[in-house]
Amino acid sequence: MxxxxxxxxxxxxxxxxxxxxxxxxxxxxxxxxxxxxxxxxxxxxxxxxxxxxxxxxxxxxxxxxxxxxxxxxxxxxxxxxxxxxxxxxxxxxxxxxxxxxxxxxxxxxxxxxxxxxxxxxxxxxxxxxxxxxxxxxxxxxxxxxxxxxxxxxxxxxxxxxxxxxxxxxxxxxxxxxxxxxxxxxxxxxxxxxxxxxxxxxxxxxxxxxxxxxxxxxxxxxxxxTGTGVCHTFVDVTADLAMAQEIAFNAKVSRPGVCNAMETLLVHEAVAAQFLPAMLERYHQAGVEIRGCEQTMKYHAAVKPAMAEDWAAEFLDLILAVRVVSSLEAAIEHITAYSTCHSEAIVTSDYEHARRFQQEVDAAAVYVNASTRFTDGFEFGFGAEIGISTQKLHxxxxxxxxxxxxxxxxxxxxxxxxx
Amino acid sequence: MxxxxxxxxxxxxxxxxxxxxxxxxxxxxxxxxxxxxxxxxxxxxxxxxxxxxxxxxxxxxxxxxxxxxxxxxxxxxxxxxxxxxxxxxxxxxxxxxxxxxxxxxxxxxxxxxxxxxxxxxxxxxxxxxxxxxxxxxxxxxxxxxxxxxxxxxxxxxxxxxxxxxxxxxxxxxxxxxxxxxxxxxxxxxxxxxxxxxxxxxxxxxxxxxxxxxxxxxxxxxxxxTGTGVCHTFVDVTADLAMAQEIAFNAKVSRPGVCNAMETLLVHEAVAAQFLPAMLERYHQAGVEIRGCEQTMKYHAAVKPAMAEDWAAEFLDLILAVRVVSSLEAAIEHITAYSTCHSEAIVTSDYEHARRFQQEVDAAAVYVNASTRFTDGFEFGFGAEIGISTQKLHxxxxxxxxxxxxxxxxxxxxxxxxx
Structure with a gap:
């Protein structure tokens, strides 16, 4: 036939x-x-x-x-x-x-x-x-x-x-x-x-x-359905131990799926304190790190990020890392490169949490949790036919x-x- | 530019x-x-x-x-x-x-x-x-x-x-x-x-x-949005006075809009009682009637309906009329030709009303009312950007x-x- x-x-x-x-x-x-x-x-x-x-x-x-x-x-x-x-x-x-x-x-x-x-x-x-x-x-x-x-x-x-x-x-x-x-x-x-x-x-x-x-x-x-260029932003007031766990989980627990993090954004005021240990942990886990100039200062294994890395869905043990100057700069970056799938902030600041959830346009916007939870089962739906990245229906x-x-x-x- | x-x-x-x-x-x-x-x-x-x-x-x-x-x-x-x-x-x-x-x-x-x-x-x-x-x-x-x-x-x-x-x-x-x-x-x-x-x-x-x-x-x-090939089915138990008002309103009150009726379906058991007066009223109102063979028996002005008339959105003072043998036949006709916009039954039978509303696949399914009510203002929304005829969103x-x-x-x- x-x-x-x-x-x-x-x-x-x-x-x-x-x-x-x-x-x-x-x-x-x-x-x-x-x-x-x-x-x-x-x-x-x-x-x-x-x-x-x-x-x-x-x-x-x-x-x-x-x-x-x-x-x-x-x-x-x-x-x-x-x-x-x-x-x-x-x-x-x-x-x-x-x-x-x-x-x-x-x-x-x-x-x-x-x-x-x-x-x-x-x-x-x-x-x-x-x-x-x-x-x-x-x-x-x-x-x-x-x-x-x-x-x-x-x-x-x-x-x-x-x-x-x-x-x-x-x-x-x-x-x-x-x-x-x-x-x-x-x-x-x-x-x-x-x-x-x-x-x-x-x-x-x-x-x-x-x-x-x-x-x-x-x-x-x-x-x-599907494409996820997901970010995690570590804010200036973040609990850095929590941030490390969340950022590690979001990248490493299952890098091949759409809710895995592809770019880590770090507030410049905590970069020196946060990034060395974080980058070493990624490095130990076999993650290839592509960072901005500032990021490169904190670990020898960081390769320079190319312009296309900010928009890439690696679906692999590869991570783009960028140091940003403020919450606004983080939101600007996300707005420019996100596929509007899952975005997270780690913060202790109420107003930053509120603004991030209001201003970031994505299907799922997290405060103090891993982007990996965007999933029908994790949401409690008991099933999932896919994850919509469009706004219609x-x-x-x-x-x-x-x-x-x-x-x-x-x-x-x-x-x-x- | x-x-x-x-x-x-x-x-x-x-x-x-x-x-x-x-x-x-x-x-x-x-x-x-x-x-x-x-x-x-x-x-x-x-x-x-x-x-x-x-x-x-x-x-x-x-x-x-x-x-x-x-x-x-x-x-x-x-x-x-x-x-x-x-x-x-x-x-x-x-x-x-x-x-x-x-x-x-x-x-x-x-x-x-x-x-x-x-x-x-x-x-x-x-x-x-x-x-x-x-x-x-x-x-x-x-x-x-x-x-x-x-x-x-x-x-x-x-x-x-x-x-x-x-x-x-x-x-x-x-x-x-x-x-x-x-x-x-x-x-x-x-x-x-x-x-x-x-x-x-x-x-x-x-x-x-x-x-x-x-x-x-x-x-x-x-x-x-938009296309409406809408039907009204006059069932065997219909209040025929009510049916005449509804069927007249659905066609004549504003023929150029999407929620106007384009085809009238009449149960064969009430056709002889219902159609002569109904068709005369349409005729007086300047409606061109295109009917099935049985319909033609009830008024001299009825022209024979062509196959394409059953699928036509006339948006004008033109009406297709068909005599059907049962509720099932009415639903079959509607399923075959409807654009799933607005469909109505006039009936006094509880089970027929229930089945029509369950089995007819349309955005709006009416019992004992004119299809002309499918409208954001008539629904009480206070506004309307259009009438969706798709099922998504x-x-x-x-x-x-x-x-x-x-x-x-x-x-x-x-x-x-x-």
Whole structure:
């Protein structure tokens, strides 16, 4: 089947399924999620065998080890995917929530109700666990989903999608509700981005290149996720021991993720006291430090930062460090280079804390905590479909409510407009 | 100045201004809105003179009378624009509203706060009152705005923008907060649609052609507004007198707007009783009726409906009428042809009312009322920037809260992620 036919057929079926999903009971959705979890556990061998094909192909193509590791599925990872579905089943159903309501002077009763978005397209890269995650979250929020994973994981994704969709359909979820695009032709992505007839939204999950392609080419509304050039500012009144722990955690605990710090800003009045030990600790941890001129005075390992380092999302053990003259200078730097993801200040000054949180424009603005907490689970959402870095529809970690829209239902007794 | 330079300069200034607007006090914003209103009143002669240039040009170009009327500004209309600004000043400020908050087990206090979107681009057509309206709403919600009106209204828009921006800046609104694109070159629209560096969102206001161009070409997130193929279904148990009033009002009270009904659906069991009088009333009111075969039996004036009539947004005294066999058939028809704007059922059956409101996917779903109520003022929002027909970010009438985003502020005392 050519990819246009495949997309059209899956789009049509998904749209049909979405109508039924919109009014499906929470009980049935949860039953489906639990059945999907059990099916994953029961068919581990099928998944592992399919995954082996992907792994073999990747090795033959010389894929780097860390990427092969992301692709790999073993018992632990399959059980974790199943557990994820059970957690989604345990979350409250966002659909049907009454968000407000009022009576108009003419007697019309208006009620604002949470409804599913409809059909969600997810475009993602190598990790096959996204297949399960995204399908589970979309289903719980009453949406049909069309999944397009990376071609490297196609055998794993096909096996997983068949297992979970089959389990869901067996308990009464309408066919077409969980669809995986099987064509690996890259052109299928371009076609998906123009599938306005069937898709209500596209959420890309992956690297900056994927996000850019989707944002630039999609006519379907997009929720852009991901890119994080995050800062931590150590203010003049900071508890420096706390600042060291926060700044170390923000960079080193998991450098490859979007909420990791990329640039450390230090007030000049505490630079001499704070930076030598801090930089040595980074150095010991294998962090490459790219600093401004002042920073270079405090440790021999500091390389000079280039202009592009201030805007870089390193996603690695690399850190840009800059000494700034004031809170205002720190906010100016952040405003110039931030991707508006997560920003932190370490301070003991009430007014500085207040101003930083008011004036810094980002999805998450921290006082005296690590930027690493920007995450659906750490926020207590119990799930996460991604972290939005746009301001429209959703911002920051997106849980189930962010996968919904609203509808106004209006009850009258014959009102007409004069 | 070429249009790229103009857009870049205005974009940069708007972004700078947006930072200050984000933390501007409600009192100052209201003072600015009132000053803008007074300035419009005081400089009516300037506006009328500028408008005369637009009108002269339009007449010379042979613009049709109804369009010239939309372009015309007189004292009544200028006073109404000023009054609109005073109404916006009287509305509650959405910025800073705490939408929720919670304490995490690790002691992090998370608060979700409403913040402005940033810089909003508005692309609109002939009516110059949008210049005032959009500027006022964006300012109240703390956003900078870049306005691009139709070239037909350029002289009026320039005069209005200069007057209101001048009045706002004089009381302390930062320069650049209210910008009008002065280049009339059509290419400026294409360039605006790619201005991701400066624009957080684009809202097109106008006909289906404009909306389509924006949706298809914008890389900036868009809120699509407008198109309304709205239905009214007269159910078997309908109070037929009520149904006639509602169906007449929905079509005839203002046929040129998006919430007007375009197709009337009638249950076959009441068609013989309902349609003859209904169709005669439409006929008397000058409505052209395009009906299905069954409809044609009930009035001599009914022309046969073509396939494309079921999907048409006539925006005129034209109505498609179809007899259907059941509630399900009505919902099927609506699902196939609706633009998900406003849909109504007239019924006395509780279960049919419930099912219609649950199963019909639209921004506003009415029981026993006219679709004409889908409107920010009729909903009680006190303002309206447009009616969203997409599901992302906003759906239905958009007031001030729909011109905002959110931010999470997180307060800790040294939390790091393990």
């Amino acid at each position: 050519d990819y246009i036919s495949e997309l059209t057929e899956k789009g049509k079926d998904a749209k049909q399924a979405a109508r039924k999903l919109a009014t499906m009971s929470t009980a049935l959705k949860n039953e489906a999620l639990l059945a999907m979890a059990t099916a994953l556990e029961n068919k581990q061998d099928v998944i592992v065998a399919a995954n082996a094909q992907d792994i073999n192909r990747a090795e033959a193509n010389g894929m780097p080890k860390p990427l092969i590791d992301r692709l790999l599925l073993n018992q632990t990872r399959i059980l974790a995917m199943a557990e994820g579905l059970r957690q989604i089943a345990a979350l409250p159903d966002p659909v049907g929530e009454v968000l407000g309501g009022w009576l108009r002077p003419n007697g019309l009763a208006i009620t604002k109700i949470r409804v599913p978005l409809g059909v969600i397209g997810i475009i993602y890269e190598a990790r096959p666990n996204v297949t399960v995650d995204a399908a589970g979250l979309c289903l719980k929020a009453g949406n049909a989903v069309i999944l397009r994973g990376g071609s490297e994981a196609i055998d794993s994704n096909k096996a997983i999608a068949e297992i979970i969709a089959g389990a869901a359909y067996a308990v009464g979820v309408p066919a077409g509700a969980i669809a995986l695009v099987e064509t690996t032709d890259r052109q299928v992505v371009s076609a998906m981005l123009k599938l306005n007839q069937y898709l209500d939204v596209i959420i890309p999950r992956g690297g900056a290149g994927l996000i850019k392609t989707v944002v630039e080419n999609s006519t379907v509304p997009v929720i852009a 959703a911002r920051g970690p997106m849980g189930l409510p962010e996968l919904t829209s609203i509808k106004y239902v209006i009850n009258g007794n014959g009102q007409i407009r004069t | 070429d249009y790229i330079s103009e857009l870049t300069e205005k974009g940069k200034d708007a972004k700078q201004a947006a930072r200050k607007l984000a933390t501007m006090s409600t009192a100052l914003k209201n003072e600015a809105l009132l000053a803008m209103a007074t300035a419009l009143e005081n400089k009516q002669d300037v506006i009328v003179a500028a408008n005369a240039q637009d009108i002269n040009r339009a007449e010379a170009n042979g613009m049709p009378k109804p369009l010239i009327d939309r372009l015309l500004l007189n004292q009544t209309r200028i006073l109404a624009m000023a009054e609109g600004l005073r109404q916006i000043a009287a509305l509650p400020d959405p910025v800073g509203e705490v939408l929720g908050g919670w304490l995490r087990p690790n002691g992090l206090a998370i608060t979700k706060i409403r913040v402005p979107l940033g810089v909003i681009g508005i692309i609109y057509e002939a009516r110059p009152n949008v210049t005032v309206d959009a500027a006022g709403l964006c300012l109240k919600a703390g956003n900078a705005v870049i306005l691009r009106g139709g070239s037909e209204a350029i002289d009026s828009n320039k005069a209005i923008a200069e007057i209101i921006a001048g009045a706002a800046y004089a009381v302390g609104v930062p320069a650049g907060a209210i910008a009008l694109v002065e280049t009339t070159d059509r290419q400026v629209v294409s360039a605006m649609l790619k201005l991701n560096q400066y624009l957080d969102v684009i809202i097109p206001r106008g006909g289906a052609g404009l909306i389509k161009t924006v949706v298809e070409n914008s890389t900036v997130p868009v809120i699509a 906003a759906r239905g009438p958009m007031g001030l809260p729909e011109l905002t985003s959110i931010k999470y502020v997180i307060n800790g005392n040294g939390q790091i992620r393990t």
